[in-house]
Ligand code: HEC
């Protein structure tokens with residue numbers, strides 16, 4: 001929609017029709033008010049109109065204060081329509097538009113919050129996560145853009161992960177969280193419930209094996225048969241030990257945390273039909289500064305993992321005989 005144009009009329013006829021209708025209605029009000037002045041009244045006498053048995057109409061003129069107020073509202077509407085958009089396509093002499101007001105409000109917000117955002121952008125995620133003001137700003141962003149899927153408390157729900165618990169599909173370091181927010185994520189498990197993959201019984205067997213990995217109820221004969229199927233059917237993604245692989249978003253099947261539910265029926269459905277679970281990308285939409293703040297917010301919810309130590313060499317203690325003055329700048333550099 002183009003907000004710069006004050007209306008969406010495609011044909012001139014409807015434009016003129018609306019302008020005519022509005023002006024005629026206003027002028028009709030004024031005219032009607034005017035002719036009330038020429039009606040003959042007999043103050044104190046009743047007109048003979050009666051309602052509800054006792055409610056009678058007197059022949060009194062309208063009070064003057066009331067008439068003048070009515071004239072003022074007519075005048076107000078004409079002045080308003082001359083200044084602001086309202087008469088069909090006429091934009092009004094103030095040139096006000098919805099888009100213009102929106103832009104102005106965005107600019108004002110940018111002026112108010114911009115410096116804050118930039119100040120946080122210069123700090124690392126863990127420092128920002130500790131800042132009370134950043135937490136509040138991040139919390140507001142989270143409620144606006146994330147809560148509908150992850151819940152207002154970020155606790156998640158079926159198929160939408162909990163972001164507070166230290167269990168990560170894709171990783172909980174500042175870098176990994178930021179990567180998730182910027183590019184989005186797509187958890188894809190291919191369907192395997194049809195021949196030549198596996199038949200229904202085999203699916204059930206391998207599901208029982210997976211259930212046994214985290215102590216869920218499982219049939220021991222099925223577990224045995226499933227253990228033989230697992231290496232070929234599942235280990236490529238969930239790994240031989242079932243612990244998954246964060247680099248590719250393959251979940252850990254041994255940790256008692258289930259994104260999609262722990263019932264046997266649900267697991268059979270997942271193996272049979274597969275899954276496609278998408279976290280939408282936000283990088284372009286929110287921009288660097290808001291992403292940084294949200295990364296810190298999510299990281300600080302309780303499950304954040306410290307960044308990976310980059311270069312082990314920088315952590316090593318300086319040689320015992322190195323002068324202290326030389327060691328100091330090296331220690332600063334790893335920040
Ligand atoms: C339309 C729903 C939706 C919205 C909106 C959404 N997410 Fe997600 N998010 C998901 C889904 C689904 C996943 C799981 C993807 C998967 O299964 O691999 C996910 C995963 C994540 C992860 C990775 C969790 C892990 O364990 O590695 C993070 C972090 C995250 N979301 C943060 C956010 C933030 C912050 C916002 C707001 C900017 C947001 N999400 C908005 C649906 C959503």
Ligand code: HEC
Nearest residue numbers: 187188189190233234237249250258259260261267275277
């Ligand atoms: C191509 C890689 C791939 C293979 C092969 C694969 N999975 Fe998955 N599996 C995934 C991914 C990715 C997810 C997570 C989907 C999501 O993010 O929602 C998943 C999720 C699951 C879940 C749900 C986990 C939860 O927390 O709710 C179960 C159960 C599961 N897989 C079992 C299996 C079994 C059993 C096999 C072997 C028959 C198997 N998978 C083979 C990639 C795979």
